[in-house]
Amino acid sequence: MEDDQALRVYEQYLTEYPEPIETALEIRFKVSSAYKDRGSEEAYLDQLQAIVDIDREAGSARTDRTRYLAATSSLVLTRPLYHQFEILELVQPFEDSLAEKKRLMEVALGGFDALVSYEVAEVTAAATYYMAEIYGHFSDALVASERPTGLSEAELSAYELVIEEEAFPFEEQSIAVHQKNLELMRVDVFNEWVQRSIGKLAVLMPGRYAKFEISSGFVGSIDHYAYRSPGAPEFTLPITPDTEITHRSEPPEDQLPALSLAGGDDVDTSY
Amino acid sequence: MLIHLIEKRFDIRRSALVVITSMLLLGCANSETRSHARDTTQTEFDGAYGFTVSETVRITSDVRNDYQRAVLLLETDQLSEGIELLESVVERAPDITIPQIDLGVAYGRLGDTDMAKQNLSKALSLAPNHPVALNEMGILHRRTGNFQSARDHYERALAIHPHYHFALRNLGVLCDLYLEDLECALEQYERYTEIVTDDPDVAIWIADIRNRLVLSGQE
Numbered sequence: 016m017e018d019d020q021a022l023r024v025y026e027q028y029l030t031e032y033p034e035p036i037e038t039a040l041e042i043r044f045k046v047s048s049a050y051k052d053r054g055s056e057e058a059y060l061d062q063l064q065a066i067v068d069i070d071r072e073a074g075s076a077r078t079d080r081t082r083y084l085a086a087t088s089s090l091v092l093t094r095p096l097y098h099q100f101e102i103l104e105l106v107q108p109f110e111d112s113l114a115e116k117k118r119l120m121e122v123a124l125g126g127f128d129a130l131v132s133y134e135v136a137e138v139t140a141a142a143t144y145y146m147a148e149i150y151g152h153f154s155d156a157l158v159a160s161e162r163p164t165g166l167s168e169a170e171l172s173a174y175e176l177v178i179e180e181e182a183f184p185f186e187e188q189s190i191a192v193h194q195k196n197l198e199l200m201r202v203d204v205f206n207e208w209v210q211r212s213i214g215k216l217a218v219l220m221p222g223r224y225a226k227f228e229i230s231s232g233f234v235g236s237i238d239h240y241a242y243r244s245p246g247a248p249e250f251t252l253p254i255t256p257d258t259e260i261t262h263r264s265e266p267p268e269d270q271l272p273a274l275s276l277a278g279g280d281d282v283d284t285s286y
Numbered sequence: 287m288l289i290h291l292i293e294k295r296f297d298i299r300r301s302a303l304v305v306i307t308s309m310l311l312l313g314c315a316n317s318e319t320r321s322h323a324r325d326t327t328q329t330e331f332d333g334a335y336g337f338t339v340s341e342t343v344r345i346t347s348d349v350r351n352d353y354q355r356a357v358l359l360l361e362t363d364q365l366s367e368g369i370e371l372l373e374s375v376v377e378r379a380p381d382i383t384i385p386q387i388d389l390g391v392a393y394g395r396l397g398d399t400d401m402a403k404q405n406l407s408k409a410l411s412l413a414p415n416h417p418v419a420l421n422e423m424g425i426l427h428r429r430t431g432n433f434q435s436a437r438d439h440y441e442r443a444l445a446i447h448p449h450y451h452f453a454l455r456n457l458g459v460l461c462d463l464y465l466e467d468l469e470c471a472l473e474q475y476e477r478y479t480e481i482v483t484d485d486p487d488v489a490i491w492i493a494d495i496r497n498r499l500v501l502s503g504q505e
Contacts, residue, residue: 205431
């Protein structure tokens with residue numbers, strides 16, 4: 016009830032004070048979040064579209080903040096283009112579904128490409144990630160496409176070969192665009208989307224990108240941490256009557272930490 | 287007698303047993319240490335291959351037992367329960383380093399980077415050169431995009447413990463993927479494989495770096 020009242024006050028404010036634009040867009044962004052929280056998807060998207068439109072028409076009133084709000088709103092509005100493209104399977108008749116998939120691919124690529132013009136790092140990284148995924152998905156979709164019936168074994172082999180040849184450049188394109196996303200790190204941009212690109216590249220090019228940090232894990236002993244390099248040579252002491260232990264360099268065995276010195280724990284860098 | 291035998295066998299160039307007291311290490315400490323007058327730990331080097339960082343703790347058996355129970359929970363992936371118990375240990379023993387480190391590791395696994403950093407910072411204020419805290423803090427800084435801070439933490443760990451393979455590998459990954467400093471990455475990976483001789487992945491990474499260096503005309 017309280018939320019309803021707040022929402023009404025916000026909307027009243029927007030009606031009476033559409034300017035200054037930056038303040039109005041901030042409030043509209045809050046309104047959109049309120050609709051999202053209550054599950055009013057259509058009203059949520061309408062508010063986001065309004066933010067995009069107002070920012071676009073703002074002229075000299077446009078600020079970095081309005082651009083940011085419009086860019087993040089536009090990203091949400093563009094994402095369905097990817098999902099519409101993704102869910103369409105390549106089935107027989109192949110030519111028809113391929114033409115439709117290609118059309119949706121162009122629409123989605125155009126939508127995400129347009130987001131880059133906002134010059135908002137977070138949104139640029141997200142848009143680049145999605146564009147890379149579009150190419151990657153198209154490659155996968157070709158490989159998984161429904162095969163025509165009535166082919167001989169030799170014809171089917173030839174068909175498979177052609178499909179793989181057609182799919183491969185799209186996979187390469189996907190890799191290249193994900194790598195482009197990593198270039199953002201050179202200008203100190205690192206966020207979820209760049210990290211996701213690294214995660215995807217780790218699968219596509221494991222030798223180059225599947226490189227994860229290792230944690231030593233929990234220490235496991237409250238008063239000491241004992242470390243011995245995994246490459247340390249094993250040694251046994253010659254036991255002679257005059258051997259005496261003059262120093263104990265490690266704690267007693269029952270106090271050793273429950274810790275794997277050799278392996279550690281891989282830290283997955285993908286989200 | 288034991289030390290002499292080890293020295294002779296492995297030709298350890300550095301002194302066989304070096305006890306570095308905390309006061310000697312304060313020069314390496316950064317801002318995480320400044321609020322405390324001294325390091326609470328001491329490090330004993332066991333030749334070139336190992337060391338023990340120890341701390342004199344005065345705690346009740348209840349605290350000690352609760353710590354062990356917390357670790358058991360954490361190691362069996364009961365993170366929330368383990369963290370809750372470990373928080374109570376830290377509350378009762380706030381000046382002990384290792385529970386703070388383990389809390390940092392636990393929060394890191396839970397994905398709560400802020401709490402992880404907070405606890406590791408406390409640990410590093412108590413023990414500025416603790417290799418586990420430095421390594422874990424390096425990982426957290428990398429995750430949050432603070433690559434130079436990550437590098438600083440790994441390098442601080444390696445300055446004192448040059449064979450600490452966790453930090454060697456992690457610094458290599460940082461230089462390789464995030465800093466694009468291939469020379470640095472190659473150096474760390476090569477030093478790492480001298481210590482971890484059976485890691486086939488890193489052997490591939492070295493080949494990859496060499497190839498990229500040739501392509502870029504750096505080698």
